[in-house]
Amino acid sequence: MREPRDATARARGAFVGSASGAVGIAAHALGGGEVALGQSGLALLIAACALVGHLVGSLRNRYGLVEVMVLLAGGQTLGHTALSLAPGHQHGGATGAMLAAHLVAIPVGAVLIRGAELAITRVVSSVRRIVAALLPLPATESTGVRAFGSLPALRPILLGSGTGTRGPPLFG
Numbered sequence: 197m198r199e200p201r202d203a204t205a206r207a208r209g210a211f212v213g214s215a216s217g218a219v220g221i222a223a224h225a226l227g228g229g230e231v232a233l234g235q236s237g238l239a240l241l242i243a244a245c246a247l248v249g250h251l252v253g254s255l256r257n258r259y260g261l262v263e264v265m266v267l268l269a270g271g272q273t274l275g276h277t278a279l280s281l282a283p284g285h286q287h288g289g290a291t292g293a294m295l296a297a298h299l300v301a302i303p304v305g306a307v308l309i310r311g312a313e314l315a316i317t318r319v320v321s322s323v324r325r326i327v328a329a330l331l332p333l334p335a336t337e338s339t340g341v342r343a344f345g346s347l348p349a350l351r352p353i354l355l356g357s358g359t360g361t362r363g364p365p366l367f368g
Contacts, residue, residue, distance in 0.1 A: 207316055209253020211309045212264070216271030217245035219305065223272070223297035224279050237282030244278035245271070264306040272298050 220241065248271035259267075276298070 206253045209249040212252045213245040213249025215305045216275040219301040220275030223294045226293045226297045240278040244274045265302050268302050268305050
């Protein structure tokens with residue numbers, strides 16, 4: 197059974213993978229690279245971004261801003277490399293505008309991704325509270341058969357009957 201935190205990790209992976217592809221294309225265009233992708237270039241970019249998204253989504257759940265920035269930098273590098281390996285690719289290497297676009301996109305993307313993670317967590321917990329308040333658990337009928345592991349209600353006299361440990365009397 198999946199834990200609720202798995203959904204946040206998968207969302208983070210999707211955000212990092214898609215941001216890596218989008219920033220890779222934008223920075224590539226700013227640097228004078230070919231933006232009209234053919235089928236092979238697009239397939240390489242999608243495969244690289246899917247790989248990055250899957251890896252990020254499968255890692256541990258707690259990330260800070262710095263960790264997300266490192267993940268984005270790695271994803272952008274892989275996405276840009278995939279674009280550079282596409283057949284028919286031509287441009288004169290990394291330009292200042294291309295590098296600046298990547299460097300600006302890393303912290304901006306990390307802040308947006310962390311904000312989206314927090315928003316998802318808050319929305320999901322709010323929806324759970326609302327659903328729990330609007331749809332209380334239905335009352336069960338007593339059939340005389342107890343479910344496995346259920347205990348009868350303890351009487352108040354037993355709850356406050358004494359303190360200490362019980363044991364055999366001391367012979368003295």
